[in-house]
Amino acid sequence: MNFQQLRSVREAVRCNFNLTDVAHTLHTSQPGVSRQIRELEQELGIELFVRSGKRLTGLTGPGGHVLPIIERMLRESANLRSAGEEFAAQQRGTLSIAATHSQARYALPEAVQDFRAQFPDVRLHLHQGSPRQIAQMLLDGEADVGIATEALADYPQLLALPSYRWTHSVVAPQGHPVLQAPLTLASLARFSLITYDTGFTGRTRIDAAFTAAGIEADIALAAMDADVIKTYVSLGMGVGIVAGVAYDPERDTALRAVDAGSLFGVNETKLAVRRDSYLRRYVYAFIESFAPTLTPQVVTQALRGARIA
Numbered sequence: 517m518n519f520q521q522l523r524s525v526r527e528a529v530r531c532n533f534n535l536t537d538v539a540h541t542l543h544t545s546q547p548g549v550s551r552q553i554r555e556l557e558q559e560l561g562i563e564l565f566v567r568s569g570k571r572l573t574g575l576t577g578p579g580g581h582v583l584p585i586i587e588r589m590l591r592e593s594a595n596l597r598s599a600g601e602e603f604a605a606q607q608r609g610t611l612s613i614a615a616t617h618s619q620a621r622y623a624l625p626e627a628v629q630d631f632r633a634q635f636p637d638v639r640l641h642l643h644q645g646s647p648r649q650i651a652q653m654l655l656d657g658e659a660d661v662g663i664a665t666e667a668l669a670d671y672p673q674l675l676a677l678p679s680y681r682w683t684h685s686v687v688a689p690q691g692h693p694v695l696q697a698p699l700t701l702a703s704l705a706r707f708s709l710i711t712y713d714t715g716f717t718g719r720t721r722i723d724a725a726f727t728a729a730g731i732e733a734d735i736a737l738a739a740m741d742a743d744v745i746k747t748y749v750s751l752g753m754g755v756g757i758v759a760g761v762a763y764d765p766e767r768d769t770a771l772r773a774v775d776a777g778s779l780f781g782v783n784e785t786k787l788a789v790r791r792d793s794y795l796r797r798y799v800y801a802f803i804e805s806f807a808p809t810l811t812p813q814v815v816t817q818a819l820r821g822a823r824i825a
Contacts, residue, residue, distance in 0.1 A: 519593060521556040522586045524549050525564060529583060533565070533572035588792070594657065595794035609796060612641040614650040614659035617741045618717045619785065622761045623680070624663070627806040634805075635798045646715055646740070654790055660799055661789055663806070665718050668788040675818055676786040679807035683777030684718060685763050687749055687756040690772055694755050699774050701729045708736035708754035710745050717742070717759050718783040725780050746771060759783075791819060 523542060528549070531537035539546045550570075557563055564579035565572040575583065611631075615624060620642060628640065643650075643659055647667035653659040654674055662668055669676040686704065688694050697703050705726070712719040719738075726733045736754045739745050742762035749756035750770050757780075763773040787807055789795060800812040 517556065517559055519590070521552045522590055524552040525556065525579075525583070525586055526590060528553065528565065528572060529575065533574065535572065591657065591790075591792055595792070598794045598796060608637045609798065610639045610641060611635075611661070611799060611802060612643065612653075612659045613661050613663065613802075614643040614645060614653040615663040616647060616650065616665070616716060617644055618712075618759050618762060619663045620644050621741075621743070622759070623785065624806070627802065630805045631798075631802045634801060638798050648715065651788070654788060657790075660793070660795075661787060661803065663785065663787050665783050665785045666715050666720065668786045671788075673791060674788045675791045676788040677807070677810055677815065677818060678784050679787040679810065681782050681784050683760050683775055683782055684722065684757050684780045685760040685773040686776045687746060687758055687763055687768070687771045687773045689750065689752065689770060692755070692772075695772055695774060699776065699779065701726060701731050701733075701779055704755065704757075704779075705731045705733055708734050709757060710737045710739070710748050710754040711735060711757040712742075712745070713738045713740050716740050718780065721780045721783060722757055789815075789819075795819075 520542075524538060527538045527541050528535065531541060535546045535549050538549045542549065553564065560582070562578040562582070563576050564582060566574040566576055613624070613628075624642075628642075631638075632640065643653060645653065647664040650659070650662040650664050651668055651671050651674060654662045655671065662674070663679070668674055686694065686699060694703060694707055711722060714720075714723075722733075737745075737748055739748075742758040745756045745758050746762070746768060748754065756771075757776065760773070760775060760777075763771070765773075787803060787810065789799075789803075795815070800815060803810050803815055804812065
């Protein structure tokens with residue numbers, strides 16, 4: 517048994533059983549991939565894949581049972597490699613961060629700047645996506661750290677830790693009627709609303725608040741990006757609901773903002789890592805820079821299953 521055999525099986529599943537794609541991913545030939553899979557099946561004494569002629573069409577029952585073990589072995593081999601690199605080069609490596617647009621645009625810059633000053637030889641990769649895409653990047657090993665408000669706590673393979681709390685703000689052009697009266701769900705519902713797409717930046721709390729009050733909100737436009745939302749608010753297309761941190765009175769001079777925490781509650785952004793990942797020292801340093809309460813000791817205890825006070 518060798519790691520190339522294990523990689524061939526894993527990539528066959530990831531590439532939807534297309535061996536040509538697997539060969540391209542692993543930089544080898546299609547016959548080589550087929551041979552690696554066959555040799556592993558012979559060693560294990562089971563068939564891992566359902567076949568139609570020479571084509572793979574799916575996993576067998578035993579294959580479905582074995583696949584998580586193969587994935588775990590490959591992750592652990594990556595952890596072992598990371599552990600060796602950790603001692604060989606304490607200040608060098610790559611840190612991949614996956615975050616939603618709002619986090620990347622408004623919450624991350626200061627932490628990234630501090631991290632770059634502290635670890636100038638670490639290559640930093642920043643990926644953006646939806647919360648569920650971020651979770652998948654973590655699960656696939658494409659990201660070391662994920663940051664989002666939604667979804668990350670839904671995956672048992674991930675450790676999602678609270679990093680900071682925030683509230684929404686209602687934004688509108690200077691002099692807009694919504695800014696004159698007391699802010700209520702009913703007063704908001706009088707206007708077309710522009711806010712986040714479903715699954716982004718606390719949108720679930722916005723929907724839940726209107727539903728609980730029995731009020732139907734007119735969501736005229738939904739976007740992933742607070743800057744897009746503010747642009748269309750500035751054009752007079754509706755009243756915006758954005759993360760409070762996305763409003764800057766010095767930059768957004770055409771708009772005014774009113775805190776809407778009393779309407780939509782307090783949101784909690786989470787920072788997530790895989791529970792089985794090996795975190796290098798600079799990963800701990802970045803986590804603490806982004807969320808000072810998440811010290812290396814706190815994160816280590818959480819990874820070991822200890823309760824965070």
